[in-house]
Amino acid sequence: xxxxxxxxxxxxxxxxxxxxxxxxxxxxxxxxxxxxxxxxxxxxxxxxxxxxxxxxxxxxxxxxxxxxxxxxxxxxxxxxxxxxxxxxxxxxxxxxxxxxxxxxxxxxxxxxxxxxxxxxxxxxxxxxxxxxxxxxxxxxxxxxxxxxxxxxxxxxxxxxxxxxxxxxxxxxxxxxxxxxxxxxxxxxxxxxxxxxxxxxxxxxxxxxxxxxxxxxxxxxxxxxxxxxxxxxxxxxxxxxxxxxxxxxxxxxxxxxxxxxxxxxxxxxxxxxxxxxxxxxxxxxxxxxxxxxxxxxxxxxxxxxxxxxxxxxxxxxxxxxxxxxxxxxxxxxxxxxxxxxxxxxxxx
Amino acid sequence: xxxxxxxxxxxxxxxxxxxxxxxxxxxxxxxxxxxxxxxxxxxxxxxxxxxxxxxxxxxxxxxxxxxxxxxxxxxxxxxxxxxxxxxxxxxxxxxxxxxxxxxxxxxxxxxxxxxxxxxxxxxxxxxxxxxxxxxxxxxxxxxxxxxxxxxxxxxxxxxxxxxxxxxxxxxxxxxxxxxxxxxxxxxxxxxxxxxxxxxxxxxxxxxxxxxxxxxxxxxxxxxxxxxxxxxxxxxxxxxxxxxxxxxxxxxxxxxxxxxxxxxxxxxxxxxxxxxxxxxxxxxxxxxxxxxxxxxxxxxxxxxxxxxxxxxxxxxxxxxxxxxxxxxxxxxxxxxxxxxxxxxxxxx
Numbered sequence: 211x212x213x214x215x216x217x218x219x220x221x222x223x224x225x226x227x228x229x230x231x232x233x234x235x236x237x238x239x240x241x242x243x244x245x246x247x248x249x250x251x252x253x254x255x256x257x258x259x260x261x262x263x264x265x266x267x268x269x270x271x272x273x274x275x276x277x278x279x280x281x282x283x284x285x286x287x288x289x290x291x292x293x294x295x296x297x298x299x300x301x302x303x304x305x306x307x308x309x310x311x312x313x314x315x316x317x318x319x320x321x322x323x324x325x326x327x328x329x330x331x332x333x334x335x336x337x338x339x340x341x342x343x344x345x346x347x348x349x350x351x352x353x354x355x356x357x358x359x360x361x362x363x364x365x366x367x368x369x370x371x372x373x374x375x376x377x378x379x380x381x382x383x384x385x386x387x388x389x390x391x392x393x394x395x396x397x398x399x400x401x402x403x404x405x406x407x408x409x410x411x412x413x414x415x416x417x418x419x420x421x422x423x424x425x426x427x428x429x430x431x432x433x434x435x436x437x438x439x440x441x442x443x444x445x446x447x448x449x450x451x452x453x454x455x456x457x458x459x460x461x462x463x464x465x466x467x468x469x470x471x472x473x474x475x476x477x478x479x480x481x482x483x484x485x486x487x488x489x490x491x492x493x494x495x496x497x498x499x500x501x502x503x504x505x506x507x508x509x510x511x512x513x514x515x516x517x518x519x520x521x522x523x524x525x526x527x528x529x530x531x532x533x534x535x536x537x538x539x540x541x542x543x544x545x546x547x548x549x550x551x552x553x554x555x556x557x
Numbered sequence: 558x559x560x561x562x563x564x565x566x567x568x569x570x571x572x573x574x575x576x577x578x579x580x581x582x583x584x585x586x587x588x589x590x591x592x593x594x595x596x597x598x599x600x601x602x603x604x605x606x607x608x609x610x611x612x613x614x615x616x617x618x619x620x621x622x623x624x625x626x627x628x629x630x631x632x633x634x635x636x637x638x639x640x641x642x643x644x645x646x647x648x649x650x651x652x653x654x655x656x657x658x659x660x661x662x663x664x665x666x667x668x669x670x671x672x673x674x675x676x677x678x679x680x681x682x683x684x685x686x687x688x689x690x691x692x693x694x695x696x697x698x699x700x701x702x703x704x705x706x707x708x709x710x711x712x713x714x715x716x717x718x719x720x721x722x723x724x725x726x727x728x729x730x731x732x733x734x735x736x737x738x739x740x741x742x743x744x745x746x747x748x749x750x751x752x753x754x755x756x757x758x759x760x761x762x763x764x765x766x767x768x769x770x771x772x773x774x775x776x777x778x779x780x781x782x783x784x785x786x787x788x789x790x791x792x793x794x795x796x797x798x799x800x801x802x803x804x805x806x807x808x809x810x811x812x813x814x815x816x817x818x819x820x821x822x823x824x825x826x827x828x829x830x831x832x833x834x835x836x837x838x839x840x841x842x843x844x845x846x847x848x849x850x851x852x853x854x855x856x857x858x859x860x861x862x863x864x865x866x867x868x869x870x871x872x873x874x875x876x877x878x879x880x881x882x883x884x885x886x887x888x889x890x891x892x893x894x895x896x897x898x899x900x901x902x903x904x
Contacts, residue, residue: 271678278642290638295625298659307672310657312645325654331618437843466843493840496784496813 221249271307272297272519273332275323277339279315289508290338293360296512297336304526306333320345327353334519336360340371342405356522358515358535363405368534370518372511374489375538376406379504380413380458381420382543383486386502387456388421391551392484394429396447396454398439398464401432410460410488429454433464440467444475447483455484455552462487465494465501465548484549489541499547506541514539568596618654619644619866620679622670624686626662636855637685640707643859644683651873653680667692674700681866683707687718689752703869705862705882710752715881717865719858721836722885723753726851727760727805728767729890730833733849734803735768737898739831741776743794743801745786745811748779757807757835776801780811787814791822794830802831802899809834812841812848812895831896836888846894853888861886 218225227238228246238246274297276290290310298308309332313322323346326332332355337346340361347366350357359371387395397414400407415425431446433439443464447454459465465487469479479485480499487494487503494501514537521530565572574585575593585593621644623637637657645655656679660669670693673679679702684693687708694713697704706718734742744761747754762772778793780786790811794801806812812834816826826832827846834841834850841848861884868877 269676269678270672278638278645291625294659295661298625298661302661302664307669308659310659312641312655312657314642314645314649317649322654325617329616331616470843492784496817 217246217249221245269331269333270305271309271332272301272334272336272516273309273311273326274336275311275313275319275326275338277315277319278312292508293338293512293515296507296509296514297516298512299509300513300516300520304520320349323349327355334358334523336515336519339404339406341403342408344405356519358519358522360511360515361405362409362536370522370535372515372518372535372537372539373409374406374506374511375540376409377413377416378538379488379541380410380417382504383458384414384417384421386543387458387484387486387549388423390456390484390549392456393423394426394452394454394456395423396429396431396457398431398433398443398457398460400460401434407460414458431457433459433461435461435463437463437466440464440469441471444468444471444483448475448477456549457483457485459485459487462489462491462494462501462503465497469497480548480550481553484552486549490544497548501548502546503544504541505544506539511539564593564596568592616678616680617652618656618679619648619681619683619863620656620658620673621683622658622660622666622673622685624662624666625659639855640859640862643854643856643861644863645859646856647860647863647867651867667696670696674702681705681870683862683866686751686753688750689755691752703866705866705869707858707862708752709756709883717869717882719862719865719882719884719886720756721753721853721858722887723756724760724763725885726835726888727757727764729851730805731761731764731768733890734805734831734833734896735770737803737831737896739803739899740770741773741799741801741803742770743776743778743804745778745780745790745804745807747807748781754807761805778804780806780808782808782810784810784813787811787816788818791815791818791830795822795824803896804830804832806832806834809836809838809841809848809850812844816844827895827897829900831899833896837891844895848895849893850891851888852891853886858886 215225218228221228223242223246227242274294294308294310301308311322311326313319323335323337326335327349335350335355335357336359337350337357338360340347340359340363342364344363344365347359347363347369351366351369357369359369360373362371362373384395395418397411399411411430414430418425428450431443433443443457447457457468465479465485468483468485472479472483477483485501487501490501490503490505494503517530518535518537520526521533521535565575568575570589570593574589621641641655641657648655658669658673660666670682670684673682674696682697682702682704683706684697684704685707687694687706687710689711691710691712694706694710694716698713698716704716706716707720709718709720731742742765744758746758758777761777765772775797778790780790790804794804804815812826812832815830815832819826819830824830832848834848837848837850837852864877865882865884867873868880868882
């Protein structure tokens with residue numbers, strides 16, 4: 211507790227107040243809490259905590275911070291559960307427990323992370339859903355606690371990350387559709403502020419440009435991870451002077467609503483509208499015609515992230531090739547029957 | 558560290574060895590680890606750790622132990638994510654962070670829990686997937702750390718639990734089917750060792766008995782949470798001298814495979830086979846005809862579990878009505894079109 215005593219002396223408050231502030235106790239007023247957290251970071255308190263944890267190996271735990279909102283918790287997608295399976299297995303084999311740390315979208319994600327860092331609650335950390343500018347990365351770097359992110363960011367520079375190869379997926383999808391004869395290709399992007407949305411949209415623009423196709427922002431549709439969003443999408447795509455003939459989906463579940471609306475309009479997926487999904491999701495596996503999509507293993511993604519972290523942790527690093535790892539995981543195309551040459555009438 | 562020093566003296570080993578053993582470090586041999594853990598429990602070390610955590614409020618964290626296998630992590634069901642959403646919100650409002658602790662099915666769940674208890678890593682614990690006999694409950698009781706289980710058990714006696722009202726669901730489903738004229742009613746049960754499977758199967762027997770219907774164990778089908786298991790199920794139900802005319806599903810996703818197989822056989826759900834699902838799952842929402850099922854709110858279930866825990870934690874208990882809470886959460890029937898009077902030909 212010497213670190214806390216030093217902080218208390220510096221700030222002229224009691225050690226109990228410092229302890230409460232560091233632990234996020236709501237009984238400390240906001241101004242005091244901020245003053246303590248600022249001083250803790252300035253005086254390197256968090257870094258010392260972490261160093262102590264590492265030296266003593268007191269936590270034997272790795273945190274995986276995820277963000278929750280009602281959209282993600284009611285989705286039929288099991289992205290996080292699949293990734294956790296892979297992480298957990300690798301970490302357990304090295305005597306480490308995985309703590310999944312759910313932060314609500316309504317909470318401040320920086321303060322949330324800071325609390326765990328200050329407490330020295332984990333020996334390593336994996337962050338998900340990075341933003342384009344993400345202060346959490348600098349927080350982790352100044353903490354001295356080894357970390358990896360699932361997703362890229364413009365913040366931080368030379369840290370380890372694992373991400374999906376959005377660029378490769380988009381290039382393959384656009385090449386395929388252009389090869390089939392499509393010129394009006396739409397795209398859905400996630401309606402949140404995660405960096406993967408920006409990357410996906412940029413890759414779409416780059417791929418169109420490579421084929422000399424004009425970018426039309428009216429063909430970019432922000433969607434939630436909900437089946438329902440597919441219905442209005444179909445109307446938006448087709449009820450226009452120059453209808454789109456193909457669409458690339460960020461959330462593959464959108465295909466369910468698209469198929470339903472196409473059927474209501476007497477149209478057929480793959481003939482009247484070509485559809486390519488980003489990541490093969492279990493919930494669309496039974497759609498007919500089968501959705502053309504990309505395959506990846508979620509547990510393998512979790513495994514890769516855990517290994518990148520172990521490569522940085524003092525007790526396990528010797529067993530891994532060292533250095534910063536920045537890796538885009540490739541996905542492979544699984545051809546279905548939801549895409550093909552555009553119907554001449556619609557085109 | 559006085560607790561550790563006392564343990565080390567008692568056992569004639571170094572404090573480093575005790576620390577490593579308590580933290581689950583794989584470098585301690587199995588015999589030593591077990592000796593240390595046994596002594597820690599016998600001497601009340603874990604309880605002291607917990608008492609210290611509570612007095613100082615050092616963790617401000619609540620653990621939620623879940624169990625992972627490839628079946629659950631690749632399922633389109635979001636049971637845990639939904640429950641976590643509710644828990645997290647209530648705990649955050651009381652200044653507590655939720656740590657989701659995933660234990661692989663391949664790990665020993667007792668040792669896993671013991672590690673977190675011994676470390677004093679949490680101020681409270683919520684356990685899921687209770688077994689009929691579940692040693693984890695006695696472990697928590699002897700630890701002195703407040704806890705709640707999601708699910709009942711024959712172990713432990715007077716502790717707080719929240720569970721689904723399997724009995725009420727089954728009674729309603731069987732009453733409804735019998736009222737429609739069904740006499741040969743099948744059921745699916747989970748193919749794992751969780752207590753909810755036993756409770757669901759027992760409720761099925763009790764409900765049949767209430768109507769004077771014979772129990773036929775050939776109408777009880779263990780299934781995984783997989784769409785695919787529905788196909789063989791249909792054959793097993795119908796290709797017999799006295800076919801079943803109705804089925805009650807523990808995992809509602811099974812309906813997807815059932816619908817597909819019925820279509821392949823030229824049969825119609827609701828007419829040739831009546832189907833009632835247990836819990837309305839997002840992934841079957843788009844099936845036609847709509848599946849008759851029961852509704853519940855997963856976040857509300859998480860909220861109820863978190864409140865039952867807060868009612869036992871020293872810092873928050875004053876704000877809650879005290880005492881042990883043992884509560885079955887009711888589900889309400891949402892009539893669909895997947896059930897109805899049996900077709901006279903099949904019957």
